Amino acid sequence: MTAAILIPTYNWPQALQLVLASLENQTVLPDEVLIADDGSSSETKQIIEDFKKRFEKPVHHFWHEDRGFRKSEILNKALLKCVSDYVIQIDGDCIMHRSFIEDHKRFSAKNTFLYGSRVNIQKGYLKLLFSKKEIDFNFFSKGIKKRTRTLRFPVLCGFYKSSLELSTKTRGCNFSYWRADAMNVNGYDELYTGWGREDSDFAARLLHSGVAGKRIRYAGIVYHIWHQEKSKDNLEINNSYYENVLSEKRILPGVGAVK
Numbered sequence: 001m002t003a004a005i006l007i008p009t010y011n012w013p014q015a016l017q018l019v020l021a022s023l024e025n026q027t028v029l030p031d032e033v034l035i036a037d038d039g040s041s042s043e044t045k046q047i048i049e050d051f052k053k054r055f056e057k058p059v060h061h062f063w064h065e066d067r068g069f070r071k072s073e074i075l076n077k078a079l080l081k082c083v084s085d086y087v088i089q090i091d092g093d094c095i096m097h098r099s100f101i102e103d104h105k106r107f108s109a110k111n112t113f114l115y116g117s118r119v120n121i122q123k124g125y126l127k128l129l130f131s132k133k134e135i136d137f138n139f140f141s142k143g144i145k146k147r148t149r150t151l152r153f154p155v156l157c158g159f160y161k162s163s164l165e166l167s168t169k170t171r172g173c174n175f176s177y178w179r180a181d182a183m184n185v186n187g188y189d190e191l192y193t194g195w196g197r198e199d200s201d202f203a204a205r206l207l208h209s210g211v212a213g214k215r216i217r218y219a220g221i222v223y224h225i226w227h228q229e230k231s232k233d234n235l236e237i238n239n240s241y242y243e244n245v246l247s248e249k250r251i252l253p254g255v256g257a258v259k
Contacts, residue, residue: 001105001108002083002085002086003085003105003108004086004179005023005030005089005101006036006082006087006088007019008037008071009035009044009092010037011039012044012227014130017133018095018133018134019095019096020047020051020055022098024054024055025136026096027098028102029056029057029101032058032059032060033055033059034081035061036071036074036078037063039063039066060078068193068194069193069194070193071192071198072192073190076188079183086178086179087176087177087179088101088105088175089174089177090175091172094225095223095225097137097220098136100220104216107154107157111210111212112211114175114177114213114214114216115171115175116175116221118223118224119137119146119221119222119224120144120224121137121223122144124143125142125144126225150221151218154219156218157217160214160217162212164207165207166207166213167213173224174220175199181206181209185202185252186252187253188202189201189205189253189254191241191253192234194232195232195234195238196234196238196239197238197241201245204245205252208250
């Protein structure tokens with residue numbers, strides 16, 4: 001099985017540097033790196049170019065013009081070019097535990113997507129985080145909360161079963177799925193512009209298509225860097241799209257899907 005890591009990003013090069021450093025530190029490397037860039041400036045591009053030169057696997061940078069939050073569209077562009085069997089997805093502000101990719105590959109199963117937990121790195125720790133370029137955390141680390149989520153005991157994952165019921169714990173920042181399953185539901189729905197619900201919509205349509213979700217608690221850990229909340233101006237309309245998907249048990253997106 002080949003696996004890609006898919007990283008959406010937007011204009012936070014400091015955070016992306018730490019994410020990419022944690023990728024270099026993985027026990028198991030992905031077969032390709034897909035960076036879905038929602039219109040960042042040249043500083044982000046330079047960080048990615050420098051990373052390409054030193055990383056031993058193919059790195060692909062997908063970019064479009066900054067015309068507001070269009071994460072679904074740039075994710076679809078990356079998914080179209082993905083050549084791997086399996087996609088492991090995080091966010092551009094999530095530092096990976098060194099066994100993150102290993103864990104997602106280990107627990108991958110046909111007709112199943114996986115979702116994991118995130119540990120929160122607190123606002124007051126950011127100055128030190130970036131000055132130290134810290135990527136290694138554990139239960140006793142400073143500057144984090146939800147610290148029980150740092151505990152990695154993969155054997156305990158067996159107590160969590162797959163389900164066709166939608167979990168409120170599903171997060172696009174710690175998520176993996178088969179590329180073929182993503183193609184079957186035509187990818188992300190590009191109706192979702194502005195922050196909110198695009199990841200939940202994608203997970204719901206996978207479930208409606210018969211792909212079960214499974215939580216990987218005590219494995220597949222990420223550390224989410226605190227940031228100001230994004231504008232929620234579109235959240236009400238995005239909620240209405242999402243409620244329609246749930247009520248109709250829809251599989252295909254409304255517009256602009258992967259073809």
